[in-house]
Amino acid sequence: QVQLVESGGGSVQAGGSLRLSCVVSGLLFRVYGMGWFRQTPGNEREGVAGISCGGSSTRYADSVKGRFTISRDNAKNTLYLQMDSLKPEDTAMYYCATTLSCDVRSLVESNYRDWGQGTQVTVSS
16 A cells, blocks of 8 residues: 655744655655645645656746755655745645656646645745
8 A cells, every 4th residue: 555644844934944755655666756746725736846766857836946846765765845945825735746657747636646645834924
């Protein structure tokens, strides 16, 4: 059974930083691309960042480029999202997800298969 467990969320002031982690079990982590999404109440999930299976290719939503960094440690089956210069509009539930292939996929939900339960990020002004 595939499991994805996010952690690292919390409450910070604008301009602060957080690092999210996602530990994956139940699949061969190193052969799948991964992604981070976020969602606010009443809205659809928004793609934030994606990474290829080896970590050499990444993509970001325009809203987070230059502030967020996605990375992975295949030896630890763990995906990361370093979030710097946080803004109140970054407040959301953040989810990690697996793709169906090695390459970095476009940041739409249909390209991602397995999902974690989410970790809440709240940024105050």
